[in-house]
Amino acid sequence: MLKIYNTLSAKKETFYPINQKQIGIYVCGMTVYDYCHIGHARILVMFDVIVRHLRRNFPSVKYVRNITDIDDKIINRSIENKEPIQTITERFIKAMHEDEKSLYVLAPDVEPRATDSIDQILYIIESLMKKNIAYQGNNGDIYYSVRNFENYGKLSKKKLDELKAGNRVNIDTNKKDPLDFTLWKIAKPNEPSWESPWGAGRPGWHIECSAMSTYHLGNNFDIHGGGIDLVFPHNENEIAQSEGANSCSFANNWIHVGFVNINDEKMSKSLNNFHTIRDVLKKYDGQTIRYFIISSHYRSPLNFSYDNLDKAKSSLRRLYTAIRGLDASESSMNEISMRFDYATNFNKALNDDFNTPIALSILFDIAKKINSQREKDIQQAQALSKLMKKLGSYLGILTTDADVFLKQGCDISAQEIDKKIKLRNAAKAKNDFSLSDKIRDELLQFKIILEDKSDGTTSWRIK
Numbered sequence: 366m367l368k369i370y371n372t373l374s375a376k377k378e379t380f381y382p383i384n385q386k387q388i389g390i391y392v393c394g395m396t397v398y399d400y401c402h403i404g405h406a407r408i409l410v411m412f413d414v415i416v417r418h419l420r421r422n423f424p425s426v427k428y429v430r431n432i433t434d435i436d437d438k439i440i441n442r443s444i445e446n447k448e449p450i451q452t453i454t455e456r457f458i459k460a461m462h463e464d465e466k467s468l469y470v471l472a473p474d475v476e477p478r479a480t481d482s483i484d485q486i487l488y489i490i491e492s493l494m495k496k497n498i499a500y501q502g503n504n505g506d507i508y509y510s511v512r513n514f515e516n517y518g519k520l521s522k523k524k525l526d527e528l529k530a531g532n533r534v535n536i537d538t539n540k541k542d543p544l545d546f547t548l549w550k551i552a553k554p555n556e557p558s559w560e561s562p563w564g565a566g567r568p569g570w571h572i573e574c575s576a577m578s579t580y581h582l583g584n585n586f587d588i589h590g591g592g593i594d595l596v597f598p599h600n601e602n603e604i605a606q607s608e609g610a611n612s613c614s615f616a617n618n619w620i621h622v623g624f625v626n627i628n629d630e631k632m633s634k635s636l637n638n639f640h641t642i643r644d645v646l647k648k649y650d651g652q653t654i655r656y657f658i659i660s661s662h663y664r665s666p667l668n669f670s671y672d673n674l675d676k677a678k679s680s681l682r683r684l685y686t687a688i689r690g691l692d693a694s695e696s697s698m699n700e701i702s703m704r705f706d707y708a709t710n711f712n713k714a715l716n717d718d719f720n721t722p723i724a725l726s727i728l729f730d731i732a733k734k735i736n737s738q739r740e741k742d743i744q745q746a747q748a749l750s751k752l753m754k755k756l757g758s759y760l761g762i763l764t765t766d767a768d769v770f771l772k773q774g775c776d777i778s779a780q781e782i783d784k785k786i787k788l789r790n791a792a793k794a795k796n797d798f799s800l801s802d803k804i805r806d807e808l809l810q811f812k813i814i815l816e817d818k819s820d821g822t823t824s825w826r827i828k
């Protein structure tokens with residue numbers, strides 16, 4: 366039984382799909398005006414792990430993650446850069462897809478763009494207008510009237526009157542209530558716009574997600590996800606719009622991924638401490654970044670620092686070191702899997718609100734067992750190695766050949782190392798141990814560790 370912490374009920378609940386045959390999940394995607402940063406990486410990776418788990422446990426999953434390709438930020442960037450909007454959005458969509466691949470994130474089934482969803486957006490706004498939940502302000506913009514939706518605040522647990530008291534935003538005379546939000550913005554000269562019954566304009570951000578999610582998954586669907594910063598107002602407004610227009614429940618389960626801190630400080634514009642995924646990829650490989658992200662539970666804050674990435678790197682290397690040089694047939698793996706409860710416990714961890722730290726700890730249990738069995742029972746070690754790789758692949762790690770992974774990122778070529786190993790073997794054969802030790806130390810300078818085996822061969826790995 367899968368249990369998920371649902372932001373809507375504020376507790377961990379058993380997950381009951383609306384339709385056993387197909388699970389629907391929608392995740393708020395990127396606004397494409399810049400490169401994705403490490404906070405985006407966490408969203409991409411965590412929902413990838415969640416969707417992989419759902420796919421293993423249900424016959425079919427439809428994963429929708431949108432692209433916001435029209436927005437004030439994009440328009441401003443276009444003015445700053447003197448570049449057409451579409452050139453900017455296409456560039457950053459391409460970059461996002463590259464980043465995703467580098468982090469071993471599988472593409473969603475559908476990736477709708479706001480600019481392709483204008484008809485669906487207008488359809489919802491028209492329903493809201495008919496029901497008197499939306500109105501046109503003096504400036505021509507269409508607003509959502511929060512007072513006319515009874516359940517406003519149910520996701521964020523905010524009360525309208527408390528919100529109003531805390532709202533110090535300057536009074537906008539076009540709105541009936543300062544908390545009302547824009548559904549349709551009338552275009553200023555030279556701004557991109559689409560025709561609508563209320564004049565040429567563009568959608569507000571919140572309405573895009575209401576339109577794209579329900580169009581692809583139906584008015585009531587299983588899971589809606591995003592970053593914790595989106596709970597209010599974005600996701601709250603999505604509920605208000607969709608439930609207001611369709612008079613039925615919107616998403617049943619809300620999953621929110623926690624904040625990423627940078628060196629224990631909040632990620633913010635004023636601190637200018639954003640790290641783009643591609644900058645981090647210059648120093649660490651994608652699997653290490655991925656390991657770092659899943660080593661914390663998705664709802665806990667994640668502290669990004671190069672120290673923590675170094676720790677992730679050495680942990681992942683430990684797992685790879687355990688499976689290096691081991692391979693086995695499927696049948697022996699199944700036998701091992703039954704004999705120990707590794708696979709069962711691994712699945713149990715992920716079924717408990719996607720507890721990736723516990724799932725990783727099971728991989729370390731297997732590594733320990735492999736290391737203890739390697740010399741005693743090679744077949745068992747091989748079978749365990751295969752099982753570990755399989756479970757790792759469920760998290761999107763341990764998918765590279767162990768030898769290739771352990772040898773990447775060193776300053777000396779593999780041929781050069783092999784040459785030195787041959788020289789050292791020759792020295793050893795002549796009992797010239799001072800030369801053989803010298804070569805070992807030389808390689809250690811490059812962080813290359815030599816491992817002498819009982820059969821006389823020597824392999825190497827990076828420290």
Ligand SMILES: [Zn+2]
Pocket residue numbers: 392393394574599
């Ligand atoms: Zn959204």
